[in-house]
Amino acid sequence: xxxxxxIWRQRNADDKGRMARYEVPNVNEHMxxxxxxxxxxxxxxxxxxxxxxxxxxxxxxxCGMCGSMVNGVxxxxxxxxxLCQLHMRFFKDGDELYLEPWRARAFPIVKDLVVDRSAFxxxxxxxGFISVATGSAPDGNAILVPxxxxxxxxxxxxxxxxxxxxxxxxxASASLFLAAKISHLGLLPQGQPERHERAVxxxxxxxxxxxxxxxxxGECEAVCPKxxxxxxxxxxNHDFLLAKLAGRGAAEEG
Amino acid sequence: MSTIAIHPIHRAVRFYEAPIGKKAVMAITGVMLxxxxxxxxxxxxxxxxxxxxxxxxxxxxxHNPANAxxxxxxxxxxxxxxxxxxxxxxxxxxQNRAARPIGYVKKADLPASYAARTMIWSGxxxxxxxxxxxxxxxxxxxxxxxxLGPNMPDVRYNVIxxxxxxxxSGFYILAMILLCLHLYHGMWSMFQSLGISHPRYTPLVxxxxxxxxxxxxxxNCSIPIAVLTGLLxx
Numbered sequence: 001x002x003x004x005x006x007i008w009r010q011r012n013a014d015d016k017g018r019m020a021r022y023e024v025p026n027v028n029e030h031m032x033x034x035x036x037x038x039x040x041x042x043x044x045x046x047x048x049x050x051x052x053x054x055x056x057x058x059x060x061x062x063c064g065m066c067g068s069m070v071n072g073v074x075x076x077x078x079x080x081x082x083l084c085q086l087h088m089r090f091f092k093d094g095d096e097l098y099l100e101p102w103r104a105r106a107f108p109i110v111k112d113l114v115v116d117r118s119a120f121x122x123x124x125x126x127x128g129f130i131s132v133a134t135g136s137a138p139d140g141n142a143i144l145v146p147x148x149x150x151x152x153x154x155x156x157x158x159x160x161x162x163x164x165x166x167x168x169x170x171x172a173s174a175s176l177f178l179a180a181k182i183s184h185l186g187l188l189p190q191g192q193p194e195r196h197e198r199a200v201x202x203x204x205x206x207x208x209x210x211x212x213x214x215x216x217x218g219e220c221e222a223v224c225p226k227x228x229x230x231x232x233x234x235x236x237n238h239d240f241l242l243a244k245l246a247g248r249g250a251a252e253e254g
Numbered sequence: 255m256s257t258i259a260i261h262p263i264h265r266a267v268r269f270y271e272a273p274i275g276k277k278a279v280m281a282i283t284g285v286m287l288x289x290x291x292x293x294x295x296x297x298x299x300x301x302x303x304x305x306x307x308x309x310x311x312x313x314x315x316x317h318n319p320a321n322a323x324x325x326x327x328x329x330x331x332x333x334x335x336x337x338x339x340x341x342x343x344x345x346x347x348x349q350n351r352a353a354r355p356i357g358y359v360k361k362a363d364l365p366a367s368y369a370a371r372t373m374i375w376s377g378x379x380x381x382x383x384x385x386x387x388x389x390x391x392x393x394x395x396x397x398x399x400x401x402l403g404p405n406m407p408d409v410r411y412n413v414i415x416x417x418x419x420x421x422x423s424g425f426y427i428l429a430m431i432l433l434c435l436h437l438y439h440g441m442w443s444m445f446q447s448l449g450i451s452h453p454r455y456t457p458l459v460x461x462x463x464x465x466x467x468x469x470x471x472x473x474n475c476s477i478p479i480a481v482l483t484g485l486l487x488x
Contacts, residue, residue, distance in 0.1 A: 004361075019359055072362035098360040105353050168364070170371065171350035175274075203272050212353035213273030213346045215370060216443040222364040231451040238449025240274045244265075 002092035003027045003036065007052055009101045010109055017109070029089040033076065034059060034066060036088055048210055053112040061085040061225065064160030067167070068113045069100040074164035074223040082162065082225040102167035106174070106209045119209040120161050120177065126205035127198045128180060149187050156184035158226035165220035171212030176220035178206050179236035180228045186239055196243035203240050266462035273349065276342040283335040283362050289440060290332055291433070295473050301413060301486065309409050310402065317405040340381070347374050369439040376432040383429035390416060414481050414488045423478035434471035
């Protein structure tokens, strides 16, 4: 089948950038979206043109490296799926697709569809470490975790940090990412000692990275490839507010 | 001494710096304003009392000089809530706009959530309406207000003559529809902002917010409609 692509081309961070139109005439329905871009790039290289730069790594939907806006939806039209796991059978012959990079002040464009997501790394680093007893390996099940808490922590931990939530949010807010990371440790006994400091510190770092604020619209939840729920944002708000209102010094300062 | 001393003002500033702090301020002030909207609706509905003097007696009670201190205390608290709500909303709006300086060529809206997206527009329009509404029915700067005596406004007459003007009624109805959208999103969103969410109860909270928001709009809009259709006459 034939796919018509409009792709954001930008040589580097300083370039102004523009949309460019490409046709990929021989798309196989079994190709993944990224394989379709590989075919386009082979074509461009053969014609001595600059291939389209896009991020990718595992191509298994678990690393969080890939992603771009497809017709205004982060990771494309299929819910709960990263771009690499989106297959061309979900498109029709002759479809016109607009591919754009994640747009946020906190995610500067490196080239074409590649953005710099180091802001996420700095937010994670601000969260710090958890206190654990080092030494010999602890007994299995020495710390008991209710099944429900373990499941919810695991659901939050499924966040792969792809940035789709930021890209889709009308406010370019990182709340879903931030809340998933805060909830994942906050739900487990091992995460309790630094639970409130962590929430305050990560929220402060995200604010410094100039992400927007949450207005409870839910576009992040709709596009999250790991289907993380808006509920984690309420949990983050709860941890943050409790730390600020009831904290006795260290926690409220972050 | 396990507690580190932080100056209370410093603590409040640090709290408010974070977007979550600003949202908490919006949620708390929102609760206060929602409470006022419901109280106002109950006041308005007295116009349907079989006793035509009922609403004027209620107005007389509010305007009674003996109650002036309580009235102004309530007004001051509400004005402060409005000011904080608007300031926090404006700051968040500016931060959110700055967070995406270059927009998308193509952007889908998922999910629809029309009310949530239009908060920044429904808010200022309702705010402008409130100013007009106060000028009209409290200050008497739009139409001359009739009084039955000192501190005894003839509310029934003033409301019915005011709403006989289709422009005034039209603006009122438009503002109530926008208020309905604003209240719907605000009333469920305040729980989320204050950290309360549960898969069993949040869907119920959203439904209750929709029912209450529609009740406010229907209750208030019924008055100009009743006047325009001649069901409510002086």
